[in-house]
Amino acid sequence: MKQLSYVLFAFACLWCTSAEAQQQERYTISGYIEDADTGEKLIAANVFEPEKAKGTTTNVYGFFSLTLPKDSVYLAISYVGYETQYFRMYLDKDVTMNFSLGVGTDLKEVVVTAEKYERVEQKTQMSQVSVPVQQIKKLPALLGEVDVLKSLQLLPGVQSGGEGTSGLYVRGGSPDQNLILLDGVPVYNVSHLFGFFSVFNADAIKNVTLTKGGYPARFGGRLSSVLEINMKEGNMKEFKGTGSIGLISSRLTLEGPIWKERTSFIVSARRTYLDLLARPVIAIASAQAEENEGVSFNGGYYFYDVNAKINHKFSEKDRLYASVYAGDDRFNIKVSEDYNYSSGGQNYDSEFSLKSGLDWGNITSALRYNHLFSNKLFSNITATYSRYNLSTGIESTNRETVNGELFFDGAYAAKYISGIEDLAAKIDFDYLPNPSNHIRFGASATHHTFKPGALNFRIEEGDEFSLDTLIGSTNTTSMDYTAYVEDEITIGQSFKANIGVHASAFVVDGEAYTSVQPRVGLRYLLPGDVALKASYATMTQYLHLLTNEGIGLPTDLWLPSTARVAPEQSWQAAFGVAKTFRDKFEFSVEGYYKKMTNLISYKEGASFIDFGDWQDKIEQGEGESYGAEFFLQKKKGKTTGWLGYTLSWTNRQFENINGGRVYPFKYDRRHDLSAVVIHEFSDRISASATWVYGTGNSITLPVSKSTIYIPSGYGIGYYPTEIERPSEKNAFRMKPYHRLDVGVDFIKQKKRYKRRFTIGAYNMYNRKNPFFIYSVDEGTFNPATGEFEQEQKFKQVSIFTIIPSFSWGFEF
Secondary structure, eight states, X not given: OHHHHHXXXXXXXXXXXXXXXXXXXXXXXXXXXXXXXXXXXXXXXXXXXXXXXXXXXXXXXXXXXXXXXXXXXXXXXXXXXXXXXXXXXXXXXXXXXXXXXXXXXXXXXXHHHXXXXXXXXXXXXXXXXXXXXXXXXXSOOGGGOOXXXXXXXXXXXXXXXXXXXXXXXXXXXXXXXXXXXXTTEEOSOOEEGGGTEESOOGGGEEEEEEEOXXXXXXXXXXXXXXXXXXXXXXXXXXXXXXXXXXXXXXXXXXXXXXXXTTEEEEEEEEEEOHHHHHHHHHHHHHHHHHHHHSEEEEEEEEEEEEEEEEEEESSSSEEEEEEXXXXXXXXXXXXXXXXXXXXXXXXXXXXXXXXXXXXXXXXEEEEEEXXXXXXXXXXEEEEEEEEEEEEEEEEEEEXXXXXXXXEXXXXXXXXXXXXXXXXXXXXXXXXXXXXXXXXXXXXXXXXXXXXXXXXXXXXXXXXXXXXXXXXXXXXXXXXXXXXXXXXXXXXTTTEEEEEEEEEEEEEETTEEEEEEEEEEEEEEEEXXXXXXXXXXXXXXXXXXXXXXXXXXXXXXXXXXXXXXXXXXXXXXXXXXXXXXXXXXXXXXXXXXXXXXXXXXXXXXXXXXXXXXXXXXXXXXXXXXXXXXXEXXXXXXXXXXXXXXXXXXEEEEEXXXXXXXXXXXXTTOOSEEEEEEEEEESSSSEEEEEEEEEEOOOEEOOEEEEEEEEEEOSSSXXXXXXEEEEEOSTTOXXXXXEEEEEEEEEEEEEOSSOEEEEEEEEESTTOOOOOSXXXXXXXXXXXXXXXXXXXXXXXXXXXXXXXXXXXXXEEEO
């Protein structure tokens, strides 16, 4: 509470200081900024008065409000990649004005002046990066599948979980510590194809923003990052379509007005056809196996996802948005065997079948209502639903006859189900009383239903025996309440601050946890437009993800804090310097330290398939992460891209893991370097390349072997068993990881549509990067002794060589 008192005192002082200059007569200009071609609202567009050096940015719904003294004003409205609009007027009353920006480049002097407002050194927020979707689409992609999360892995402070996977490890955190929001709705599983692709279809996305630290008070519930992904709203002007056909999937997006300038829609769908491509190969192999061995088999895997959104404008003050996402992964295999034989004058016939499957997927939906109470007060009410389900099972049947008479008829089945389901409501306000204060406040309530894993067994053996039972944890419900207030304060030309408080409460099984989390972000502008930035934030996370360290399989379990399992908590402090050079290059360097407590991990030897209460399988401990990030970015011109470098340390400590000693986190990566280049040769040809380098993952390996003798169990003799003694936890490192990806786009405007042909290569120079390591014993002949000697060796497995890709796309 002492921290909160300091924050409130600082807030009061800054408020009084910023209010001193607000005595003269003032009026407000407010409205929306949109794309001139589509009607899409532009997020974080700038409205700037260069003569008075005052400005503001649009919120997530494209709304802005700027209050200025009664006088002649000269406004510039700008957004990266769009032509800047500007005009002069005499402001002597409140004015409502909407602006439509067209795509293009304008190099007039006022534009350069206006764009200073959007530079990195002008922003209070640090540790935040927005990546334009059009830039994401131009980056090389594994198998040609444009992937939002893989693009974010190229940023400093963000790491992947392994070769080709889409998980995010931000500043030493785990994937569950990322708050990933799709139109404001949490997404609990973000992976297709066992982690190799993300669930986000770039054709349906408007913008992507990642915050790694210095979190504003409006966000909470996770320790490591906030990823905001906003869907497109749909073209208000005309009917449009885009699509592509690639190596493993195709996608199609349709959008347009239902009621021009009033109501629009967008529908985007994607499906892989791995199952269709594999079907002929599987059929041929199955036919040969059935002919030779009497065994037939079938199976397949595919994923799909669908995004849809409708938005309606009732008036200039009221708008309604409805959006939904649904996606699933489905894997199945079926094996059948028929055989017969004769023995002792008897004829035996047997029919055996085995079916196995693994299905997982998300549904998210949001209904949002915007209302403008005045030209200074904007509100948004949201109702959301989110669900993640996992289902895996196996079923077998066995039927045997002797001389045509039934001898045995049995069926066995097991099914495992887990998931999480949310119902939530929240209200948010933006209040802009003057150019020196942007106040945000709001509250929310969420009802969680946790399904931490239930295993259903079913056994039937004719009429003699039947069993149907359910083993595992029961469902748990909880309530999660939050409230926040924050103010973006400007004092003079040099000082800005974002000060706020996030309060939360979590109620589960009669247990109530509460948390008050202060947030502070500061910026001071030195001569020469060099910005010094600092931030401090505390976070509390009531939801846990119980996972095995390894590839991101969907068997990971979402679980609540309970009377026995405390919420995870963290605090993070950061300090940085930011500067724009030559109006083209943004440079920033940040140092950070993050302390985490009440982290969870499986006890040594435990896993999700163990029976019993999940609370008995886990340990709680602590962790820390610290380091420095360097980021150089070029956003304009024919050549764009960035260079990022991270130097970091990440450790964990649990009482009963590694003997209670501190050990490196599996994804502790000392050095992480990424280089991204995109060059447009002309309107028809562009090329891109990315190169990444990273210190190898930490791993645990056996350091010795010994043989022990165990009683046979029959009271006679012993049998030898070899056991391995592991090293310290994560005491070894895999080889460094590095890879070059390239891609080229060929674009041609046809009479009725635009064609895009993309070719590329993943892992261009065929680097054999380690995926996992295993040990083997190899015998070598020693001529000195005349004997074979066993030697333990470690083998590396790599899964990706150079992988070419292509896709054919269209726009109309």
